Amino acid sequence: MAEKEKKEKIPRQPMPEQDPKVRSRNFEEVPYGYTPELAQKEANRCLQCKKPKCTEGCPVGVKIPEFVNLIAGGDFIGAAKKLKEDNSLPAVCGRVCPQESQCESLCILGKKDEPVAVGRLERFAADYERKQGTVDLPQIPPSTGKKVAVVGSGPAGLTLAGDLVKQGHQVTIFEALHKPGGVLVYGIPEFRLPKAIVDAEVDYLQRLGVEIKYNYVIGKILTVDELFAMGYHAVFLGVGAGLPVFMNIPGENLCGIYSANEYLTRSNLMKAYLFPQYDTPIAVGKHVAVIGGGNVAMDSARTALRLGAETVHIVYRRSKTELPARAEEAHHAEQEGVQFKFLTNPLRYIGNNDGWVTGMECMEMELGEPDESGRRRPVPKKDSNFILDVDLVVVSIGTGANPIITGTVPNLELNKWGYIVADPETGKTSREGVYAGGDIVTGSATVILAMGAGRNSSKAMHEYLMNKSNTVA
Amino acid sequence: MFKIVEKREMAGNTVCHLKIDAPLIAKKAQPGQFVVLRANETGERIPLTMAGNDPAKGTIDIIFQVVGKSTALLRTFNKGDAILDVIGPLGKPTHVEKLGTVICVGGGTGIAVLYPITRAFKEIGNHVISIVGARTKDLLIMEAEMKGVSDEFFVTTDDGSYGRHGFVTDALKDLLDARKDVKLVIGIGPIPMMKFVCKTTEVYGIKTMVSLNTIMVDATGMCGACRATVGGKTQFCCVDGPEFDGHQVNFDELMKRQAAYLKEERQSYERFQKEQR
Ligand SMILES: Cc1cc2nc3c(=O)[nH]c(=O)nc-3n(C[C@H](O)[C@H](O)[C@H](O)COP(=O)(O)OP(=O)(O)OC[C@H]3O[C@@H](n4cnc5c(N)ncnc54)[C@H](O)[C@@H]3O)c2cc1C
Ligand SMILES: Cc1cc2nc3c(=O)[nH]c(=O)nc-3n(C[C@H](O)[C@H](O)[C@H](O)COP(=O)(O)OP(=O)(O)OC[C@H]3O[C@@H](n4cnc5c(N)ncnc54)[C@H](O)[C@@H]3O)c2cc1C
Ligand code: SF4
Numbered sequence: 115m116a117e118k119e120k121k122e123k124i125p126r127q128p129m130p131e132q133d134p135k136v137r138s139r140n141f142e143e144v145p146y147g148y149t150p151e152l153a154q155k156e157a158n159r160c161l162q163c164k165k166p167k168c169t170e171g172c173p174v175g176v177k178i179p180e181f182v183n184l185i186a187g188g189d190f191i192g193a194a195k196k197l198k199e200d201n202s203l204p205a206v207c208g209r210v211c212p213q214e215s216q217c218e219s220l221c222i223l224g225k226k227d228e229p230v231a232v233g234r235l236e237r238f239a240a241d242y243e244r245k246q247g248t249v250d251l252p253q254i255p256p257s258t259g260k261k262v263a264v265v266g267s268g269p270a271g272l273t274l275a276g277d278l279v280k281q282g283h284q285v286t287i288f289e290a291l292h293k294p295g296g297v298l299v300y301g302i303p304e305f306r307l308p309k310a311i312v313d314a315e316v317d318y319l320q321r322l323g324v325e326i327k328y329n330y331v332i333g334k335i336l337t338v339d340e341l342f343a344m345g346y347h348a349v350f351l352g353v354g355a356g357l358p359v360f361m362n363i364p365g366e367n368l369c370g371i372y373s374a375n376e377y378l379t380r381s382n383l384m385k386a387y388l389f390p391q392y393d394t395p396i397a398v399g400k401h402v403a404v405i406g407g408g409n410v411a412m413d414s415a416r417t418a419l420r421l422g423a424e425t426v427h428i429v430y431r432r433s434k435t436e437l438p439a440r441a442e443e444a445h446h447a448e449q450e451g452v453q454f455k456f457l458t459n460p461l462r463y464i465g466n467n468d469g470w471v472t473g474m475e476c477m478e479m480e481l482g483e484p485d486e487s488g489r490r491r492p493v494p495k496k497d498s499n500f501i502l503d504v505d506l507v508v509v510s511i512g513t514g515a516n517p518i519i520t521g522t523v524p525n526l527e528l529n530k531w532g533y534i535v536a537d538p539e540t541g542k543t544s545r546e547g548v549y550a551g552g553d554i555v556t557g558s559a560t561v562i563l564a565m566g567a568g569r570n571s572s573k574a575m576h577e578y579l580m581n582k583s584n585t586v587a
Numbered sequence: 588m589f590k591i592v593e594k595r596e597m598a599g600n601t602v603c604h605l606k607i608d609a610p611l612i613a614k615k616a617q618p619g620q621f622v623v624l625r626a627n628e629t630g631e632r633i634p635l636t637m638a639g640n641d642p643a644k645g646t647i648d649i650i651f652q653v654v655g656k657s658t659a660l661l662r663t664f665n666k667g668d669a670i671l672d673v674i675g676p677l678g679k680p681t682h683v684e685k686l687g688t689v690i691c692v693g694g695g696t697g698i699a700v701l702y703p704i705t706r707a708f709k710e711i712g713n714h715v716i717s718i719v720g721a722r723t724k725d726l727l728i729m730e731a732e733m734k735g736v737s738d739e740f741f742v743t744t745d746d747g748s749y750g751r752h753g754f755v756t757d758a759l760k761d762l763l764d765a766r767k768d769v770k771l772v773i774g775i776g777p778i779p780m781m782k783f784v785c786k787t788t789e790v791y792g793i794k795t796m797v798s799l800n801t802i803m804v805d806a807t808g809m810c811g812a813c814r815a816t817v818g819g820k821t822q823f824c825c826v827d828g829p830e831f832d833g834h835q836v837n838f839d840e841l842m843k844r845q846a847a848y849l850k851e852e853r854q855s856y857e858r859f860q861k862e863q864r
């Protein structure tokens with residue numbers, strides 16, 4: 115008991131980060147990460163619970179007390195190895211997991227004090243290992259002679275590819291874009307997830323023997339049936355939720371109105387923030403409105419600031435409590451000067467003669483009865499219309515299922531929104547030998563859930579592949 | 588990497604033809620489809636229609652007009668050089684069917700896009716009438732090729748330096764007045780040209796297909812950069828098109844969206860020209 119009280123006295127260690135004024139104008143990563151001293155101090159706060167609650171909050175069941183204990187004892191490489199037993203992308207998850215609603219939300223310390231900073235520690239251990247350059251390769255068993263095609267190189271596909279190659283299968287990833295990582299490279303900005311980290315993870319997979327083919331839009335250049343005909347024994351579909359949703363309100367096709375996908379793809383994947391060194395242009399708004407309240411909206415708003423906007427408003431139809439973004443992201447956005455217009459909904463856009471957006475008519479909302487999601491439904495407030503002057507708008511109200519792949523696999527069962535129907539435990543679809551996981555099954559979710567889906571499918575696919583009767587060609 | 592196996596300058600060095608080694612794309616390509624190219628690591632993704640493909644040799648053809656940085660950069664590539672990324676085949680193939688008499692109208696570099704489509708309509712057994720136009724004689728491309736796949740063939744130039752003096756729409760109007768059996772008009776070229784082709788055919792109530800060259804980024808339906816209003820509804824040209832019923836297209840909006848990056852494009856092009864000197 116005395117021990118426990120003593121530990122609670124150490125406050126949760128903050129992570130050093132760039133000054134908001136400075137960082138809101140550059141694309142470098144916001145937090146610097148823990149130093150070894152800070153990490154050990156934070157790790158020492160953990161009570162090493164016999165029945166750790168924290169682990170239950172992690173979708174992939176990372177052995178939290180064990181890896182934290184290794185950090186406390188100074189074995190940082192050991193901690194990274196422990197993490198990788200359950201999570202193949204700890205440097206990514208430590209940065210982007212919504213910890214406050216997952217692992218950290220259940221930490222026992224959080225009852226009276228602040229929870230152990232699991233995410234920051236995870237990031238520290240993974241970064242330490244990467245920087246030391248000591249990532250050694252596991253022993254790969256002899257080839258099973260089975261070939262697997264993975265469509266999409268997002269977190270779901272990467273995780274699955276790593277797991278299967280480690281079991282001796284031959285794995286090829288087919289990626290539509292010219293770079294690997296899915297949303298990790300085209301969506302999440304550099305200041306939140308440096309691309310070098312994703313590259314390092316992908317490099318590791320390639321050293322394990324995973325082959326990646328870029329510029330392959332499956333459904334166009336090859337169909338899933340053709341992949342089978344080419345000798346692949348099983349196929350995993352991890353194509354994400356790559357279809358932007360617009361509001362279908364008047365004026366939405368004016369110039370200066372982007373989907374978040376386009377805005378972020380231009381900036382991140384195509385490096386438009388480095389224009390004209392890079393050829394892809396991006397419109398730099400003076401007065402920017404971002405519609406929506408999720409991580410994607412925060413990323414767009416913060417990108418707009420960094421590109422040089424004078425004012426950036428997040429326009430969200432519910433209130434602050436319902437904001438779906440990670441708390442840290444909303445906090446960072448606010449610190450950097452992003453302004454929030456809660457309980458506000460756009461009705462139409464106003465443009466000039468050149469077809470550029472100049473304004474947005476909005477309406478105020480109030481919260482009514484709870485809807486199907488359990489959140490209180492926003493209802494329009496009478497006579498509350500007003501006009502917000504804007505010259506750039508980023509629509510960030512969600513994404514849907516892209517039909518390029520799903521429309522070209524005969525007999526693949528889809529739900530009414532066009533997502534693939536797959537067994538949540540195994541990723542098995544209605545087509546023999548075809549598995550699916552990540553956002554294309556669940557709708558847009560999180561990196562860790564996509565990775566968990568990849569992991570689950572890898573187990574099921576391994577069993578399927580090893581059962582001879584399934585895969586005699 | 589995608590190797591260039593042949594290069595040809597056309598129309599007084601304003602248009603360039605590249606034959607690119609891309610066996611899988613060559614096997615799959617159908618008339619009306621396009622590829623996206625990224626020339627090098629700092630390059631942008633630009634869409635170009637395949638003017639031809641040879642499944643046996645594993646090559647595709649692109650014919651492009653030099654209008655800005657990316658096309659100028661592409662033109663610096665020579666036989667033996669390689670393009671970093673070529674993605675395709677993208678977009679819906681042209682719906683080719685036997686209808687009877689079909690008029691194919693092409694302007695500028697649009698003729699390159701029109702050529703494989705014209706050939707497909709001819710091969711399936713239509714009576715194909717082609718009208719191709721350019722500002723002046725030297726800028727006219729692919730005359731022989733187009734003539735070779737047409738039953739009747741007309742040329743117009745804006746300045747009268749070759750063929751009929753006038754616009755393609757003048758020739759089109761005369762044809763539509765003269766014959767009542769035209770089932771379909773296909774118009775491909777600069778946006779103003781397509782707009783006026785549609786205006787012309789609307790009067791006669793003849794179905795008209797156009798190919799929309801909107802600005803694109805991913806060209807897989809992921810970003811919405813390519814949106815256009817067709818029949819009052821938003822369509823993504825890269826996956827829903829690029830061909831649409833021209834009478835339904837909001838050309839004015841299209842033209843404004845095309846001009847969205849004029850300032851940046853100019854900056855980029857001028858910077859490139861300086862570097863080249
Ligand atoms: C801007 C943004 C910020 C986010 N922030 C967070 C965050 O902070 N924390 C968090 O946990 N989650 C966040 N998310 C959500 C998270 O990124 C996704 O849930 C996750 O990436 C889904 O992984 P996935 O593997 O299913 O698909 P994706 O990451 O979407 O990857 C799919 C891949 O498949 C490729 N592909 C698609 N179609 C084809 C085809 N036909 N042929 C070949 N390849 C194809 C795509 O190009 C892509 O590379 C964010 C998402 C966005 C957009
Ligand atoms: C489906 C499709 C097929 C096409 N086929 C051909 C073809 O066969 N031959 C040909 O000469 N041209 C074709 N184009 C147009 C071609 O893509 C543009 O000319 C090219 O992108 C211009 O790039 P730039 O950097 O040289 O010029 P820029 O200076 O960037 O732009 C000049 C003009 O080209 C257009 N443009 C710019 N960027 C893009 C982009 N990323 N995507 C599309 N258009 C853009 C704009 O209208 C701009 O005003 C096609 C376009 C589409 C959408
Ligand atoms: S993977 Fe995510 S949820 Fe799991 S322990 Fe790490 S940060 Fe927490």
Ligand code: SF4
Nearest residue numbers: 160161163168221222
């Ligand atoms: S619940 Fe908190 S204190 Fe307990 S083991 Fe997990 S991180 Fe440590």
Ligand code: FES
Nearest residue numbers: 806808810811825
């Ligand atoms: S170019 Fe991105 S959706 Fe068409």
